[in-house]
Amino acid sequence: MKLHTALTASVSVAAILTSIAPSYAAGLDDLVAAATKEGQLTVIALPHDWCGYGAVIDGFKKKYPGIAVNELNPDAGSGDEIQAIKANQGNTGPQAPDVIDVGLSFGPTAKTDKLIQPYKVSTWDSIPDTAKDADGYWYGDYYGVLSFLVNDDIVKTAPKTWADLQKSDYANAVALSGDPRVANQAIQSVYAAGLSTGAKAGADAGTAGLKYFADLNKAGNFVPVIGKAAPLAQGTTPIVATWDYNALAWKDGFNGNPKAEVVVPSDSVVAGVYIQAISAYAPHLNAAKLWMEYLYSDEGQLGWLAGYCHPIRFNDLAAKKAIPADLLAKLPDPALYAKAVFPTLDEQSAAKDVIAKNWDATVGANVK
Numbered sequence: 001m002k003l004h005t006a007l008t009a010s011v012s013v014a015a016i017l018t019s020i021a022p023s024y025a026a027g028l029d030d031l032v033a034a035a036t037k038e039g040q041l042t043v044i045a046l047p048h049d050w051c052g053y054g055a056v057i058d059g060f061k062k063k064y065p066g067i068a069v070n071e072l073n074p075d076a077g078s079g080d081e082i083q084a085i086k087a088n089q090g091n092t093g094p095q096a097p098d099v100i101d102v103g104l105s106f107g108p109t110a111k112t113d114k115l116i117q118p119y120k121v122s123t124w125d126s127i128p129d130t131a132k133d134a135d136g137y138w139y140g141d142y143y144g145v146l147s148f149l150v151n152d153d154i155v156k157t158a159p160k161t162w163a164d165l166q167k168s169d170y171a172n173a174v175a176l177s178g179d180p181r182v183a184n185q186a187i188q189s190v191y192a193a194g195l196s197t198g199a200k201a202g203a204d205a206g207t208a209g210l211k212y213f214a215d216l217n218k219a220g221n222f223v224p225v226i227g228k229a230a231p232l233a234q235g236t237t238p239i240v241a242t243w244d245y246n247a248l249a250w251k252d253g254f255n256g257n258p259k260a261e262v263v264v265p266s267d268s269v270v271a272g273v274y275i276q277a278i279s280a281y282a283p284h285l286n287a288a289k290l291w292m293e294y295l296y297s298d299e300g301q302l303g304w305l306a307g308y309c310h311p312i313r314f315n316d317l318a319a320k321k322a323i324p325a326d327l328l329a330k331l332p333d334p335a336l337y338a339k340a341v342f343p344t345l346d347e348q349s350a351a352k353d354v355i356a357k358n359w360d361a362t363v364g365a366n367v368k
Helices: 028-038 053-063 078-087 106-112 184-196 203-218 229-234 244-254 285-295 298-306 314-319 325-329 345-362
Strands: 040-044 068-072 099-103 139-151 174-176 239-243 260-263 271-279
Touching: 028 285, 040 078, 040 099, 040 285, 053 068, 053 285, 053 298, 078 099, 078 106, 099 106, 099 184, 099 285, 106 271, 106 345, 139 184, 139 229, 139 244, 174 184, 184 203, 184 239, 184 271, 184 345, 203 345, 229 239, 229 244, 239 244, 244 260, 271 285, 285 298, 298 314, 298 325
Parallel strands: 040 068, 174 239
Antiparallel strands: 099 271, 139 239, 139 260, 139 271
């Protein structure tokens, strides 16, 4: 993905928003004033230990102290976020999200369903064309690869591949980080498992992934509990399939208790891009736009990188030498990502449709 030179963070008055879609970045002083007058931003599904979001939210609040951040349902999945917009059309109360952070495949459908609205941030040109809607309805924010976080105090030999998880060594050990009927992270994990069997990208891999987890469940290896840092540390789910940035952050949080390791499975390295969008019914529209400006500024992008996520403007930041050396040194070996594949929107959509609709009938394990 080739990135273009970023626009300057200071936007000219000529770029002030108009009512004609797509909206372009406002003069930041005007936007800050309008957002501060609204006084609030409502976000959803942003756990503080996901992608460094705790520090990112704190950074936004420190920069714009006149805007309170209302955080809805931190543990929600992408599907829940979309449903929250649908359920709050016309509602200007605290349950209506202004912005969403969802898996890539949710962007086009949300646009088609008229649930999101366009806005182009001032750094728009430095976002790869392949990771954004040309009209500004949605745009990639960060990416990572699926990995295994392993509690080494319980699991004596860590699995190195998806195929390894089928072994009897891992009885009652393996969990997903979400409900595969609605959560993008879990859907992509099932998809990655399907690809590891040699299935073709798209619906075939989705079907193969369902069979994989049905077999894992029958073998007694699958634990139908949403995998997080706490159950992994406690031993309830000693192996969790999750994005690498979650795994690395959780491992940091353990401080060696328990001892843990992060494994990128060699037989299927699936990368996932998440996206940002503004609700078509956002009660605090200016605050939503200012939030986007913050997230796509160098400061916001580096905040995600500190949380082990590769921000979508990573190449641009690197070219400008804007990434601190100590931060670069904390990132995993780039060689681990050499086999990474980025599923296309069509492939993701086809797989998501198969997995979400057939999980209950094929696997029969209600993840909660």
